[in-house]
Amino acid sequence: xxxMNWTEYYSEHTKYRKEVEAGELEQYIGETVQIHGMVYKxxxxxxxxxxxxxxxxxxxxxxxSREYSTFPLEQLQEESAVRMTAKVIAEERSRxxxxxxxxxxxxxxxxxxxxxxxxxxxxxxxxxxxxxNYRPVTLRNEKExxxxxxxxxxxxxxxxxxxxxxxxxxxxxxxxxxGAEGGANIFKLDYFGKxxxxxxxxxxxxxxxxxxxxxxxxxxxxxxxxKHDTARHLNExxxxxxxxxxxxxxxxxxxxxxxxxxxxxxxxxxxxxxxxALLKVQLPExxxxxxxxxxxxxxLVAKAYQREIRDVSDFEPEEEKLLxxxxxxxxxxxxxxxxxxxxxxxxxxAKECGENPEETLxxxxxxxxxxxxxxxxxxxxxxxxxxxxxxxGMKVEAFESYLxxxxxxxxxxGGLGLGLERLTGRLLGQENVRYAALFPRDxxxxxx
Amino acid sequence: xxxMNWTEYYSEHTKYRKEVEAGELEQYIGETVQIHGMVYKxxxxxxxxxxxxxxxxxxxxxxxSREYSTFPLEQLQEESAVRMTAKVIAEERSRxxxxxxxxxxxxxxxxxxxxxxxxxxxxxxxxxxxxxNYRPVTLRNEKExxxxxxxxxxxxxxxxxxxxxxxxxxxxxxxxxxGAEGGANIFKLDYFGKxxxxxxxxxxxxxxxxxxxxxxxxxxxxxxxxKHDTARHLNExxxxxxxxxxxxxxxxxxxxxxxxxxxxxxxxxxxxxxxxALLKVQLPExxxxxxxxxxxxxxLVAKAYQREIRDVSDFEPEEEKLLxxxxxxxxxxxxxxxxxxxxxxxxxxAKECGENPEETLxxxxxxxxxxxxxxxxxxxxxxxxxxxxxxxGMKVEAFESYLxxxxxxxxxxGGLGLGLERLTGRLLGQENVRYAALFPRDxxxxxx
Numbered sequence: 001x002x003x004m005n006w007t008e009y010y011s012e013h014t015k016y017r018k019e020v021e022a023g024e025l026e027q028y029i030g031e032t033v034q035i036h037g038m039v040y041k042x043x044x045x046x047x048x049x050x051x052x053x054x055x056x057x058x059x060x061x062x063x064x065s066r067e068y069s070t071f072p073l074e075q076l077q078e079e080s081a082v083r084m085t086a087k088v089i090a091e092e093r094s095r096x097x098x099x100x101x102x103x104x105x106x107x108x109x110x111x112x113x114x115x116x117x118x119x120x121x122x123x124x125x126x127x128x129x130x131x132x133n134y135r136p137v138t139l140r141n142e143k144e145x146x147x148x149x150x151x152x153x154x155x156x157x158x159x160x161x162x163x164x165x166x167x168x169x170x171x172x173x174x175x176x177x178x179g180a181e182g183g184a185n186i187f188k189l190d191y192f193g194k195x196x197x198x199x200x201x202x203x204x205x206x207x208x209x210x211x212x213x214x215x216x217x218x219x220x221x222x223x224x225x226x227k228h229d230t231a232r233h234l235n236e237x238x239x240x241x242x243x244x245x246x247x248x249x250x251x252x253x254x255x256x257x258x259x260x261x262x263x264x265x266x267x268x269x270x271x272x273x274x275x276x277a278l279l280k281v282q283l284p285e286x287x288x289x290x291x292x293x294x295x296x297x298x299x300l301v302a303k304a305y306q307r308e309i310r311d312v313s314d315f316e317p318e319e320e321k322l323l324x325x326x327x328x329x330x331x332x333x334x335x336x337x338x339x340x341x342x343x344x345x346x347x348x349x350a351k352e353c354g355e356n357p358e359e360t361l362x363x364x365x366x367x368x369x370x371x372x373x374x375x376x377x378x379x380x381x382x383x384x385x386x387x388x389x390x391x392x393g394m395k396v397e398a399f400e401s402y403l404x405x406x407x408x409x410x411x412x413x414g415g416l417g418l419g420l421e422r423l424t425g426r427l428l429g430q431e432n433v434r435y436a437a438l439f440p441r442d443x444x445x446x447x448x
Numbered sequence: 449x450x451x452m453n454w455t456e457y458y459s460e461h462t463k464y465r466k467e468v469e470a471g472e473l474e475q476y477i478g479e480t481v482q483i484h485g486m487v488y489k490x491x492x493x494x495x496x497x498x499x500x501x502x503x504x505x506x507x508x509x510x511x512x513s514r515e516y517s518t519f520p521l522e523q524l525q526e527e528s529a530v531r532m533t534a535k536v537i538a539e540e541r542s543r544x545x546x547x548x549x550x551x552x553x554x555x556x557x558x559x560x561x562x563x564x565x566x567x568x569x570x571x572x573x574x575x576x577x578x579x580x581n582y583r584p585v586t587l588r589n590e591k592e593x594x595x596x597x598x599x600x601x602x603x604x605x606x607x608x609x610x611x612x613x614x615x616x617x618x619x620x621x622x623x624x625x626x627g628a629e630g631g632a633n634i635f636k637l638d639y640f641g642k643x644x645x646x647x648x649x650x651x652x653x654x655x656x657x658x659x660x661x662x663x664x665x666x667x668x669x670x671x672x673x674x675k676h677d678t679a680r681h682l683n684e685x686x687x688x689x690x691x692x693x694x695x696x697x698x699x700x701x702x703x704x705x706x707x708x709x710x711x712x713x714x715x716x717x718x719x720x721x722x723x724x725a726l727l728k729v730q731l732p733e734x735x736x737x738x739x740x741x742x743x744x745x746x747x748l749v750a751k752a753y754q755r756e757i758r759d760v761s762d763f764e765p766e767e768e769k770l771l772x773x774x775x776x777x778x779x780x781x782x783x784x785x786x787x788x789x790x791x792x793x794x795x796x797x798a799k800e801c802g803e804n805p806e807e808t809l810x811x812x813x814x815x816x817x818x819x820x821x822x823x824x825x826x827x828x829x830x831x832x833x834x835x836x837x838x839x840x841g842m843k844v845e846a847f848e849s850y851l852x853x854x855x856x857x858x859x860x861x862g863g864l865g866l867g868l869e870r871l872t873g874r875l876l877g878q879e880n881v882r883y884a885a886l887f888p889r890d891x892x893x894x895x896x
Contacts, residue, residue: 057661081857108859109859112831112854112856113856145660148616148661149616149661169600169603170600175646175894176894177895190636211584212588213505221619221669223622238619245529401895401896408584408585409486412556437619438653439621441623446639
């Protein structure tokens with residue numbers, strides 16, 4: 001096969017338009033270029049007008065003036081698609097250090113009507129409800145869309161890190177015969193006359209794949225039929241899952257996550273500076289992440305804030321917030337691992353502590369007051385797993401294909417699941433996780 | 449934030465095991481190393497034994513001999529997880545150019561019982577049905593898993609290419625209120641007492657996102673309730689979708705796909721040589737891909753193979769095969785674009801030909817006899833879209849949030865959806881698309 005790079009290929013085989021990308025404009029100062037985009041905002045001044053052009057990633061400031069613009073300004077409308085020729089001139093007062101003097105314009109399409117919501121101000125000034133109802137339009141706001149460009153960056157960084165660490169990317173089914181997390185929080189589905197479910201997590205499959213590739217990951221949707229209508233819950237979200245074999249302790253999983261998060265913050269700083277600046281993001285410093293045992297954490301919070309411990313088997317949301325506050329004060333870290341959750345609150349595949357079977361070799365990661373990850377070591381021994389299922393009164397036969405891997409032999413292993421929207425939301429200091437989902441799904445919302 | 453690369457970070461903050469990865473072994477010839485993996489196969493010879501170790505990506509040949517091995521061979525079982533010390537020695541007869549002399553072994557876990565299917569031969573010698581029933585185990589076969597390592601490579605290459613071309617990666621919901629492709633082939637779901645559906649494609653959402661980022665892509669599961677039990681159909685599959693704005697013709701989408709595929713073949717050749725060799729893959733040469741109009745293609749096949757044209761609105765599977773055969777003979781290309789599909793067979797959002805509204809500005813891509821991609825230009829004008837929906841007798845109100853984008857203004861745009869499993873399957877010359885899905889879903893299968 002002839003080796004050719006794509007750019008050569010593209011110019012050799014296509015008559016692709018020669019247009020300038022917004023990111024390259026700086027190289028063209030003093031020159032005339034062709035550029036396209038959507039008209040984001042027109043601001044008329046006394047004898048000229050600012051025309052802001054929304055391109056793939058940035059808003060480009062253009063100047064319309066009768067002096068050099070050869071078309072009537074009225075030809076342009078906000079949210080029309082245009083192709084223009086313009087001269088790039090240095091301009092210190094512009095955010096980019098240059099602006100475009102519009103010469104000619106070709107209007108490719110016009111909007112049918114003006115959006116009922118103003119989208120081209122600094123922020124979209126409306127309720128969350130409205131923001132979501134009009135998502136196809138409100139996402140066109142510069143800051144709204146920057147959230148999702150950053151979210152892309154998080155995924156890219158995760159993948160790059162995991163590839164380097166020898167993980168294989170997998171695609172596991174979302175229609176399943178058994179829920180991995182148990183309980184009633186599962187969507188039911190009629191599957192050609194049989195009952196099936198939507199996967200709550202890729203748990204069973206990623207474990208199976210540890211027997212195949214040793215280290216695997218998946219970034220994909222998961223579905224939880226939780227009847228929680230809170231600022232932290234989505235009924236469909238993007239889960240970042242990894243699972244790794246040959247661990248000596250569950251702390252290795254935490255180490256891997258620490259590395260992944262540290263790498264990701266650096267990656268964003270290097271490749272997503274534009275969005276970080278626009279959204280004024282304070283990236284957390286990650287050198288190491290403190291870890292505290294579940295019961296100790298409960299007691300720490302109770303003592304520091306004079307609170308009663310009401311639930312000894314789980315955290316209250318308020319406790320998570322206070323714990324993060326406390327840890328930040330004590331250590332400076334905005335992340336904290338909480339380890340050794342009670343066995344009663346963890347799923348049947350969680351591995352218990354050798355010395356104390358009431359506790360599991362598990363952890364949550366809290367970030368700025370919210371749980372963003374759940375992880376832990378899994379049971380790899382067949383008998384140990386079957387016995388635990390029997391103790392819990394589960395129907396072992398129903399998990400035949402899951403247990404097939406334990407029977408066939410598995411290395412000691414564990415992993416985690418991270419909620420992409422939660423991490424994004426905390427990173428950006430958003431009050432509601434719905435802000436970090438393009439088209440969020442909650443109990444009351446399946447549109448847009 | 450202190451900048452530190454991950455390796456420094458990792459060695460500074462963790463006491464991570466110093467073990468050698470299989471890929472690095474060549475650098476250690478003459479040295480003693482520690483390595484871990486699953487025992488894949490033990491082959492006893494008269495006075496020594498071959499022990500094949502399955503590591504993350506490759507099978508490493510080890511030699512057990514009483515001369516230097518300090519443990520009884522009986523300690524090792526196939527599919528046990530082991531950590532071993534070994535001396536790396538050059539060995540020409542070994543596939544890798546070296547082998548490992550086993551010194552000591554630590555057994556981390558043992559299988560409960562021997563798998564009912566032999567998985568450590570060159571190929572798993574069983575029916576497709578059995579292969580899939582025992583997937584958690586049969587995927588451990590060297591060749592079976594190589595399929596999915598290659599599939600990872602395809603996704604990596606796609607993403608890398610699309611990032612470079614200015615596409616933004618998105619995550620769109622899979623629980624939806626309306627099907628994008630119409631028809632009865634849609635899974636229904638009880639969503640908190642209301643009826644919802646599983647997304648047949650991210651079509652509506654990726655179009656909306658063109659209004660936001662101009663170019664977007666997604667690699668994610670889609671769901672089709674098709675009652676087709678064939679070698680080409682899956683009821684859940686991984687769809688590679690991209691959508692791009694500011695196109696001048698639908699051929700630009702085909703050009704982009706040609707570039708993406710050409711880049712991908714090069715990428716596989718560079719980064720997945722191991723798997724290509726193991727599976728004896730013949731990568732297709734892609735310089736340019738011939739395109740032929742739908743009706744012409746039908747007539748070409750009819751004439752060349754003396755066949756009657758029975759269905760003037762769609763291809764029969766046999767015709768797709770014959771067309772590919774013919775095109776390969778004529779041009780050498782294993783890919784062929786078929787363009788201008790009849791309007792009647794394309795969804796309501798397909799843009800029609802200016803001169804002939806019976807035809808759409810659309811295409812399929814066929815590869816080695818099978819359709820792997822469907823794409824085309826979409827209607828971007830609000831009135832044009834509403835009129836087409838009305839002509840088709842659709843309830844326009846039900847698509848309010850979809851039409852919101854047309855109303856607000858959209859650039860001319862189009863895109864495509866590619867079936868990852870179909871492409872993988874054709875690349876590897878597999879007879880059934882189920883071989884290219886980790887855990888395939890068909891009318892009769894939701895497990896494992």
